Amino acid sequence: MSEVGIHGAPPVPGLPYNGYSQPNYPPVQQGGRPPMFRDPSGGAYSAARQKMLNRRSVRHVELQQGNLVFDVLVPSHIVPKNLELSEEMTKMRYTAATCDPDDFMHSKYSLRPYLYNRTTELFIVMTMYNEDEVLFVRTMNSVIKNIAHLCSRNRSKMWGPEGWKKVVVCVVSDGRSKVNKRTLHVLALMGVYQEGIAKDSVGGKDVTAHIFEYTSSVVVSERGEVSQGACPVQIIFCLKEQNKKKLNSHRWFFNAFGPLIKPNVCVLLDVGTKPTGKSIYELWKCFDKHSNVGGACGEICVETGRGCSLLLTSPLAASQNFEYKMSNILDKPLESVFGYISVLPGAFSAYRYKALQNGPDGKGPLASYFKGETMHGGGANGAGLFERNMYLAEDRILCFEIVTKKREGWILKYVKSAKAATDVPTTVPEFISQRRRWLNGSLFASIHATVFFFRIWTSGQNFFRKIVLQIEFIYNAIQLIFTWTSLANFYLAFFFLVSSATSDSNNDAFHFLSKGAGKDVFEVFLKLYLSLLFVVTVCSLGNRPQGSKWTYVSAIVLFGFCNIITLWCAGYTIYLAVPHTLDGWKNISHLVETNKTFRELVISIAATYGLYLFSSIIHFEPWHMITSFVQYLFLLPSCETYFFVMYAMCNLHDVTWGTKGDNGSAKDLGGAKKVKGDDGKDVMEVELPTQREDVDQLWTAARSSLQHPPPVEKEHRDAATKQADHDRNSRTNVVLAWVGTNIALIVIFTSTAFTNWVNKHVETTADASFNPYLSFLFIALAGLSAVRFTGSVLYLVFRLFGF
Template structure:
């Protein structure tokens, strides 16, 4: 039987088992707990640990229907098992997800299970040991019930952390905002449905949000709803799809345990390169990101850790001391600032300008700044190199551009924010020496920000001056013919400018998915421009250095007198030589051999395409994902009824037959054994039409720009200039050329208009007009 047919058969089996369970549900009256609907139901008999039949947390799953905002969770007297059991929670781990499939979920979940097992295996530790799992709570927050991946729910079903037919969409006439399932599981599930029991117990809290309200809202459930009840020491943030090594979470925790002033820490995020690093060979885009990630972890993060302020702790894998996150008595503080972005991007912008809304695209940068500058407290941020985690990176051009648009805009404006308000470090509780050191870092970051802001011009000027060496009599290309250097320079200069125009036009309102082939071609052509640049740089270096041993003997004089040597050779060595030296120093040189070439080829695209697209889409202050934030009333409600002695009960319809629950569990296991057929990205009709319309407009504009570029190439060519000279000589008229003069004036006027319009647009958006 073919795989699609087998998948349909397995899916049908699961659907039939689920439908049978739903039909055989019976009505029960459940007494309210503190006025809230809480159900304790038996888990499938297959997963109950031997000898634990009398332990409630391992035989029954608890369901809580929350009808409140996360900020009101504790005030509405909702509760959680670790709180009821009176357990001290040392580690509170959150895994946020949207519609990630079972493969990504299992990758992260099983890595977390291995980490908890490692903690339980540290028998000599004063904190951990055999019962260390009781000090760890794993919280899974899924963003939107209608968007959650059904096969991921099947994995959670096999673990005992979810059951069909239990959840309700309303309680006593109030809409449910989150479905909370709690179970202590010792089940490990693979993405193919293989189940093994006997693992280290894990306290799992699964929060299935009714509506899709984005990742910040998921973190608000974690920090503001569950945090006050659990009261953890350290909170660990993980994205589903990120895979920490088996000791990474312990390494992060150890940093907090050793240093009482550490408010936050992060480990090394590295690229999941696939089996045998196959992804690096197959995808130059992934290889370039691998190099970028590695150099950041080798150069940037350690430097910032020495200062005590890491500008961003990656949300995919980082940790915070819960105490450091708390707001002050006035309600202001790290968490208040962190969650401000939720209202800015959720329709409640409250008059916020474009600057502030872009700034909160990088809410994790805002959180780091708020922790370090917290009034009357002296928290620092650390980088823990031994805590490693791998993550998937975009391998398609549209996905890559969309991701970096949010990163670049958010980091740029968040950097402006931290630079402008640098003086807040002097009102914090840091000691004078730390204040001075942090002030140096803020100055360093300001200089970096200046170079980031001018990166487009800097890159073009480097290209221009290096390639212009081809016009010299001994230029890099003159071995072809006497005038080859000048011709090649002219061609690549105009190609570079044309590509800038193309990227600009494509960035003005287009989704990357609608112009992906234009972006991909631009990346390739920019790469060739960089090859030419490097060739010219190398040839210039060759001409500058001595060609004899005697010439190298007086090295100080060589540096002092040879300007080309001093400016090019030293700068290249200080950049790329530093990459090699620091990589070897960290004993991680392999990316220099597997990813450096791909990174250099795509480097112009990082500046000219990513920066251009980000700046042209400053008006887009969304995460560029999700979209559906509604809810479907398909679960049934719980009606409030009065019982004896004035007690209030909820009348609910839930499964009561144990064999039905076991049958759904077995059907879930069978369904996961067969992979679903691959589905290509599906665009709905409206989105597809919008992409088509925008792309048609782009084609028209590109044809217009292309025509103008052809005219410029023709009328600035040597052939046309010679023809004009000959014509002027024949007619004995003035050498004034009206067409060229008109062309220059027109282009200058259009450029001025575009610049003024663009500047006014940014100013108006900045002030919220």
């Protein structure tokens, strides 16, 4: 077979054709094949693999810049027939990296786009751990559709039919022993992976990552259906030997591959996230249109299933759907107007590669971003508990570092037209574990950003932008205070509203609430509230969510009923305050001016729930108010205040990233030995196949395997890691400070002394049980809501005029 380069040119230097290279499979163990090759299709895949084992032979492969790099022919089934064939479409390139990602370029490794001297506009990374073929195909096929859209833009100066050459897709899998084998089948069908090619050592050096490169022209479904794609896609598959967490995966992407690819814009995706067909283009357009944009994110939506079935069957998913929607309607637009988005979601966001680079002193956004990688093991390099929790939200740290980067003036933008759907936790233990990391990381990262707000004055922004950013940091500081005191604020609202509704002064038609039964009900729920707080605190200090599932679920349900009573009492208090005759409504202005209870409650409720409805309508997205609002209200105390916040605060000492065990190397692939060739030069001795048909049969077997559903496997929980005594003591101190602050507020504002002082010094037109602290909460809530709404409207106005 003749060697051809790109468009029929001679082969690219550094990509020699060494014949067809056979994967070096591990020897078959006595008693059956290794567990990693279990075949749910009935043995066809294993039989094809065994045939390859029997026909392998030893070959000598020349070193490339001292590294093991060789090409293998891809299965004949996926070689495009209607395109001008080139080496990148007929051969897959394998590189066995034996270095740390930071030393990748210095160790003289290379990548195909670099060797082809291509300009990369978009560099897309898909990070995964053990996601199955369904989630992987969902994300990969969405990315392929986005690249096809770029190639279809014939009038674009940047894109067009050859636009795929300006896009590189990088899939990074965290740990060879953890990767889902059916996902590897999908990659094999695309030509980006061939089982057994990888070596676990090269010349006595342990391999840290297996890098496969191929320009694929096919689209694969989760059932193994293979079809021709609309355009080729340059794919790099980096299979890390060890499980070293997501930050390490991003370090391979940014620090190992980035300096060679040198992209303009980097797009971050989690496997399982599904961007719509034009989302990646919409994100890129934001960078192309605004030269000062250092980062941008789109709208993360909840994958609701066919006909929104998930929202109807899972209140937890519906609550998250509402939360995501309101964040995308109110919070993200507000922050985008200011120019600083506190967090660009790692599931779907983009950064300008130039904005991420460190300064000459080695300090900068990427250095700060990857600082957290070494903080969550034993000893944590001397880092304190605060700093380690802060780096649980490394994406927040990255956003802060970009905006405050000295003398560069970068801003962050929200792109509403770039949408992506993602799966959300639907079980309580999974949700609690996720939110524990989010809440702890965001709390401490927010404190860090608030304390170091002065860095915006050296960021290179213009004076007006600095003033605007200063306002945003003040706004964030106020939000931070309310977050810290949320436990007391929710309890006090419950206490005052229910006591107001059951007050002895209520002698109307609903007087039964203040007589006998009403007071008894109030006392029961008040004690229930306090009991739930105690139960959740005790469970959070010692029990894992997986081990106390029903205790946590029961607490969530009871908190939901308490919130329903709170809202009902708020509505009933308003009813008591308004006139009950037609004549009384004629002078409505006098009612608003004189009736403090009516004014504050109505303003507060309108500023919250009315704002949700109105802002959703002006954004033309009101449907979540119908499908998810009730579920959100029911779960509000648990999701926003008591349950998850208490669990997170009580587990500050747990700063793990959820590394799921087995961080070592399997050592089951065999190695490549360095020997002298016939010409006296160093070559690598590897075992390679002799028959081209073997890889075709293995490809066919992989497709057949995907047509059968995988066996159901029981979840095996890893043993809990012991935490240091110092961490537990630090956790205790923070929890005591947090609980003490909230208890102090509760004691002060429910005390008889405070009530008597109010009755003596504060002139009120409402009943005596209506506490002025509740008035303060209502006014503050209305003020913060007004700021959010203003930002949301300004975002729509700016978007309308193209700013």
